[in-house]
Amino acid sequence: MSELSCDSLWRASAPAAPVLPQLEGRLNVDVVIVGGGFTGLSAALHMAKFGISVAVVEAQEIGFGGSGRNVGLANAGLWLEPDQLDKAIGIEAGKVLYDALAAAPDYVYKLIDEYKIQCEATRNGTLHAGVGKAGLAQLERRYEQLAKRGAPVQLLNTAEAQSRIGSEKFNSALFDPRAGTIQPLAYARGLADAALKEGAKLFDHSPVNKIQPTQEGWAIFTEQGEVHAEKVILATNAYSEHGVKEQARKFVPIFYSQLASKPLSEPQLRQILPNKEGAWDTCTVMSSFRLDQQGRLIFGGMGGEGSVLSNWACQRVSELFPFLNKAVEWDYCWTGKIAYSEDHLPHCQQLQNGLFSVAGYSGRGIGPGTVVGAELAQWFAGQRESLSIPTTLLRDIPFRELKRMFYEVGAHTYHLGQQSHALD
Numbered sequence: 553m554s555e556l557s558c559d560s561l562w563r564a565s566a567p568a569a570p571v572l573p574q575l576e577g578r579l580n581v582d583v584v585i586v587g588g589g590f591t592g593l594s595a596a597l598h599m600a601k602f603g604i605s606v607a608v609v610e611a612q613e614i615g616f617g618g619s620g621r622n623v624g625l626a627n628a629g630l631w632l633e634p635d636q637l638d639k640a641i642g643i644e645a646g647k648v649l650y651d652a653l654a655a656a657p658d659y660v661y662k663l664i665d666e667y668k669i670q671c672e673a674t675r676n677g678t679l680h681a682g683v684g685k686a687g688l689a690q691l692e693r694r695y696e697q698l699a700k701r702g703a704p705v706q707l708l709n710t711a712e713a714q715s716r717i718g719s720e721k722f723n724s725a726l727f728d729p730r731a732g733t734i735q736p737l738a739y740a741r742g743l744a745d746a747a748l749k750e751g752a753k754l755f756d757h758s759p760v761n762k763i764q765p766t767q768e769g770w771a772i773f774t775e776q777g778e779v780h781a782e783k784v785i786l787a788t789n790a791y792s793e794h795g796v797k798e799q800a801r802k803f804v805p806i807f808y809s810q811l812a813s814k815p816l817s818e819p820q821l822r823q824i825l826p827n828k829e830g831a832w833d834t835c836t837v838m839s840s841f842r843l844d845q846q847g848r849l850i851f852g853g854m855g856g857e858g859s860v861l862s863n864w865a866c867q868r869v870s871e872l873f874p875f876l877n878k879a880v881e882w883d884y885c886w887t888g889k890i891a892y893s894e895d896h897l898p899h900c901q902q903l904q905n906g907l908f909s910v911a912g913y914s915g916r917g918i919g920p921g922t923v924v925g926a927e928l929a930q931w932f933a934g935q936r937e938s939l940s941i942p943t944t945l946l947r948d949i950p951f952r953e954l955k956r957m958f959y960e961v962g963a964h965t966y967h968l969g970q971q972s973h974a975l976d
């Protein structure tokens with residue numbers, strides 16, 4: 553692999569970011585949001601629509617966090633299987649959350665249409681690809697639980713799965729037509745444009761380094777400015793830094809890296825995911841693969857970027873798609889940080905009166921982040937009584953660093969093992 557850019561494909565191919573000012577001086581609003589990802593931007597967009605005055609303060613640039621680095625699978629639901637969700641939060645609350653997130657892709661694609669967001673929106677479904685007996689059993693279980701709840705999913709047999717994916721390495725696939733793919737950074741930037749259009753104020757390159765209660769509510773401070781508001785939302789998820797660092801103690805950060813190839817040839821594109829679904833597999837150390845609109849193959853795996861991961865990815869791609877004949881040339885490689893909460897669910901915690909934090913998407917944040925942002929706006933506008941996600945406080949995760957290392961070393965060892973196995 554040569555000349556690999558360590559910047560992301562998403563940064564290279566997204567429409568330009570909105571030009572935003574840095575926060576300077578004092579501003580008064582009803583709600584100030586820390587963090588310019590899907591959650592913060594969707595909340596700001598919807599609050600502005602309700603006439604709530606709102607400002608978003610972003611430390612780096614819009615979509616700098618998970619929102620600009622992810623795989624771009626706009627899925628319905630969460631990582632947890634529906635029955636696991638019911639077990640975690642109870643059947644009634646589980647149903648409310650399941651229903652809200654089953655409709656999340658509808659909501660995402662509706663916003664994309666409404667605000668004409670240029671983000672390579674493709675709604676051809678997703679394929680959860682089964683590997684081995686355990687993978688098939690997992691997909692059968694998911695299929696049964698989803699079908700029972702009325703989801704229009706299809707369990708594909710070996711022949712169907714192999715032709716839809718273009719690989720003989722899978723024995724089944726769960727097709728979900730509700731889902732699709734997007735260019736995630738372009739979506740985040742589009743949400744920012746939409747929020748601005750609705751009247752929200754956005755600032756970038758303005759790390760919040762202090763948050764303080766005041767007589768009227770709260771104030772957040774950056775080096776050169778301050779925002780006073782009745783309410784603050786910390787929408788910083790896995791990227792909680794500077795003045796909100798302590799939020800990071802509530803989840804285990806897991807790294808996930810992706811490689812993007814040069815555009816594939818027409819004959820290659822006729823074989824790999826010819827219907828352009830987004831895909832990921834059932835392996836414990838999971839991989840994902842999809843195409844972008846230029847026909848680049850985007851392949852991802854758990855772990856930080858580095859030669860073990862990229863060597864493994866190259867080898868895994870040749871195993872999955874031997875007709876590529878090891879001829880894939882990679883242009884981009886980048887990494888993102890996922891916030892795994894203890895129960896694998898996102899939570900909205902009221903840390904103190906008027907100070908909220910939303911975090912713990914555990915790798916499913918496109919639909920959920922968009923929906924939670926919209927629900928926060930409805931809640932603050934008095935249009936709903938509660939949120940669909942749990943509002944329980946997350947505790948600091950004990951041995952967080954050890955757990956992070958466990959996942960990182962586990963993924964590394966797996967990738968290394970797979971490589972040497974193939975070399976035997």
Ligand SMILES: Cc1cc2nc3c(=O)[nH]c(=O)nc-3n(C[C@H](O)[C@H](O)[C@H](O)COP(=O)(O)OP(=O)(O)OC[C@H]3O[C@@H](n4cnc5c(N)ncnc54)[C@H](O)[C@@H]3O)c2cc1C
Nearest residue numbers: 587589590591611617618619622623625760793888917918
């Ligand atoms: C590699 C990867 C792959 C993923 N794949 C998918 C997928 O295919 N489908 C899916 O649905 N989800 C996926 N996810 C999850 C999804 O991307 C996240 O859940 C989602 O982006 C979280 O959005 P957010 O707005 O809550 O946080 P983020 O997008 O992380 O935004 C947080 C922002 O807060 C800012 N910030 C932090 N501290 C401060 C401060 N002190 N002051 C000001 N700003 C601050 C950061 O700079 C950052 O921009 C993936 C995540 C990763 C990392």
